[in-house]
Amino acid sequence: AERTDLALSQRASDCYEGKEHWWAHSVLFPEDYAAPPESTASTWNFGIVADFHNTTMGAWQANFQVNAMPATAISPDRPTGLSFKVAYGSLASPTEATYPIGPVVRNHWYHFVYHVKWSSGEDGFFDAWVDGMRKMVYRGPTLYPGQGCYFKLANYHSAFGQPSSVIHARVVRGSSAGAVSAGSLEGIVHLRQASRSGR
Numbered sequence: 002a003e004r005t006d007l008a009l010s011q012r013a014s015d016c017y018e019g020k021e022h023w024w025a026h027s028v029l030f031p032e033d034y035a036a037p038p039e040s041t042a043s044t045w046n047f048g049i050v051a052d053f054h055n056t057t058m059g060a061w062q063a064n065f066q067v068n069a070m071p072a073t074a075i076s077p078d079r080p081t082g083l084s085f086k087v088a089y090g091s092l093a094s095p096t097e098a099t100y101p102i103g104p105v106v107r108n109h110w111y112h113f114v115y116h117v118k119w120s121s122g123e124d125g126f127f128d129a130w131v132d133g134m135r136k137m138v139y140r141g142p143t144l145y146p147g148q149g150c151y152f153k154l155a156n157y158h159s160a161f162g163q164p165s166s167v168i169h170a171r172v173v174r175g176s177s178a179g180a181v182s183a184g185s186l187e188g189i190v191h192l193r194q195a196s197r198s199g200r
Contacts, residue, residue: 002047004157007169011056015174016119016150024115025181026051026154026172028067030107035165036072037158040079046071048158050167051113053150055092062088062095064143064150065127067113069105069158069167083111085129089121089142100129100137110170114182121146135187 015022028050037046052066068084083102088095114130121144129137144150156167175181178189 002157003160004155006153006155006157008054008153009151011149011151014053014150014152016053016144016152018119018121018144018149021118022116023175023178023181024113024117024152024173025183026113027170028111028113029109029168029170030069030105030111031166031168032107033164033166034105034107035161035163036105037070038161039071039073039075041075044159045079046159046161048165049155050157051155051169052153053117054153055145056149056151057092057145061092062097064088064145065115065117068099072104083131085137087127087137087139087143089125089145092145092148095145098139100139102131102136112171112183114178114186116178117143119144119150121148130182130186133182133184133186 037048040046048069050067050069052063054063055061066086068086070080070082072081074081082104085100086097088097090096112132116128118126121142123141125141125143127139127143154169173181178186
């Protein structure tokens with residue numbers, strides 16, 4: 002695989018057992034973005050553009066990630082386009098759930114917002130919005146037992162011999178929807194911080 006990642010430390014991410022946050026970040030797939038090629042019967046091609054990764058070093062499944070998969074698939078079990086994935090439980094054999102978003106649209110700024118409680122127990126949760134529309138409602142563990150996580154912006158994908166650009170912007174963490182979201186969120190009533198302060 003090929004990757005260019007930019008990571009916050011666990012301390013800067015404040016990703017510890019019991020913490021609750023709102024996050025926002027934006028991603029653009031420009032004209033020269035090249036999607037991973039279609040997977041074959043023997044090859045699984047993938048792309049990841051952001052994640053909250055567990056703190057144990059190694060090739061483990063991240064607790065949460067934004068996937069940018071191939072545009073087409075040879076069978077229904079091969080995911081395509083954008084999706085969210087959450088993973089928890091056993092580090093060696095995690096339980097995973099995937100939430101589809103839709104095909105990748107080039108030259109469109111995707112605005113992601115997350116509301117998360119980091120927990121290895123059943124009191125955890127992770128809600129996610131894309132351009133104000135709720136695309137993920139998850140209840141359950143969001144960390145592996147005994148671990149925390151850290152936030153990464155990524156351009157991580159199968160090696161396929163082509164340059165492929167992804168542009169990231171506006172990474173924000175706060176204590177409310179209004180502190181991070183630049184617009185309205187489906188199912189959430191809030192006022193923007195700027196409006197409350199009179200700006």
